[in-house]
Amino acid sequence: MKRLFGAARRPSLLVRYLLIIVSALVVLPVALLMVGTGSVVISGLVSPKERDNPYADTSRLIEEWHREAASLRHADPETIVRSLESWHSRYPRSSVFWVDGGSRLRASLPFNEDLPRVWSSVYTVDFMKEAVNGTKYSVVAFIGKDGEQGFMAMQVPRYLTLPYGQRLGMLGGTAYTAGAIVLLGLFLTVSLLFFNRIRKRLVRLQAAMEQPSGSGLPLPVEVSGADEVGRLEESFNGMIRELEAGRRREAEEESLRRELVARLSHDLRTPLTVVRSHAYSLEREPLSDQGRRSVALIGGKLDYLSQLIENLFSYSLLSAGKYAYRPEKTDIVRLARTQLAAWYPAFEQAGMELEPELPDAPVYWHTDPHWLERVLDNLLQNALRHAASGGWTAVRIVGDGGGRLLIEDKGPGLGGDSPNKGSGLGLSIVQLMLKEMGLRKEVSSGEGGTTVAVRPEQDTV
């Protein structure tokens, strides 16, 4: 049936629902009527002719039984028994018995052990009462005059005495009821199937919505028809297409923006590199002390300027949310060690001690390692630039409580006077990145130095 509907364009749910209701209201009574008529017609067809039933004509039976009894007047017991036997052979579905004048049961054909050997008057009255309305149709006749030879009784199952039509009528009623139940059941099944199919399709759609693909968007579903659910599925697919197009546009914009930033950065950096290269060339020339100091100053400021440009672009990308963040399970101990390995020579050159205090066991954070590298870079760069006077920087990781990353120095502190005081762009970048990464930064700063602690917000571990 599903295939049948599916092959044709699936009609509207409303139409199909109305079809079921209409069939319930109109078709059901008509069908019930047809079942009734059908059962009568069929019973008429199968019923044999009335005359085939010798038990149906009860008046003839009574008359014949009485005649039989009358003919046995003064007959000896053997004759009576023979007569009963011959009756039984003529009417095999009847049972007969003879109770003599002494209330004694003399014969019973076929033998019925329920009958008492001796008939008390109480039993006789009970028997007569039962004979009128019981399940057996009974005829009783006295043998001879005044019943001195007793009586003989003939019994036929009562339904045999009824006409076929009446008997099948009862059967027809049963068939009618059964037919009605079947039809009602059919109606219930059809409406249940109808509802269940809608439900299944809706559940399928819901499952598709909740199951995002690799891109984070749900996959389109197969449209299962042209009805309301089918249209819903089409709209759902349309929505996904829109979202995908949106994602693509966003990605294109992001890559355009990155490219622009990269080009700008390159364009700014190129003249800087040229100036830098000539400063290096100058260094090789024979210069006066004043000249060498100037060249060194130019070099230092150029490096600072290029860092500023770097940070400016990073900041613009970050604040526009155009910096991809891809968190993963990251061992921060290993990451910190690798970063420290890269930074160590720079600290060495500046005459600063870089003291790592890292645990042996790994400490895992769910974060983007490149972002954390960047944060560490900026913090270390900051320490290198502003805390050189302290001559000491320590990087520590404390494993317990979700892990803490500490960067300590003995510089003049945040409020203090650094010879390289800048815009603080590097730290703003750190701030922005940490917020996005679900990390918290705590700074305690005094004249004795600064401690920066980075730790996860409660729920990011």
Added chain:
Amino acid sequence: MAARARILYIEDDAEIGAWLADDLVRRGYEVTWLQSGEKAEEHAGAADVAVLDVMLPGLDGFSVGRRLKKRRPELPILMLSARTAVEDKLHGLGFADDYVTKPFHPDELAARLEVLLRRSGQGGEDAVLIGHLEVRPRELTVTDSRSGTEIALTPKQLQILLYLLRHAGRILTKEQIYEAVWGEPYMEGDKTVMVHIRYLRERIELDPAQPRIVETVRGIGYRVKP
């Protein structure tokens, strides 16, 4: 140096290009400087190392680099760029062997080029002198240069020493060393590298208690100074 190493240098900016090409020539390299990447492949065959600027007109440095790698996978490539533009790209692409951010100090660039050349076995020295040792990476031998006697090392010890030498001047963490030499992911708490370096020092250091060749950077890793 046995023969002058040949550098293929692609840089669109005339001023930087002229200056760096000049600087590299002065440092004893043979330099082919191109201002665009279009003809890079023609010159790639004759180069020992390529230096590419990321931003190039027409083909960008990444495309040129990929093409060069496809043609000559063994050619080391060093990228010159701003960090903003490349950091994640480089992590993702991985074809470049090294990169230097602009502006750079020519000494640093030259040092990185030397490392690349030594690693690829082209140009560079046949033997590296480090302290009292003479290491021949191609022959896999380490000799005491004072007596001329060969120092027997286990394959792992030799591999560790060569790995540190290839990255001379850089501090390498125990994780990096383990993964490079054993080729397996480092397992937490593993002491293998430490133990191997202790035995290595017993063989090569004059005084293993005061190592002068393989330096320990406390809490970070190990370094061989060039």
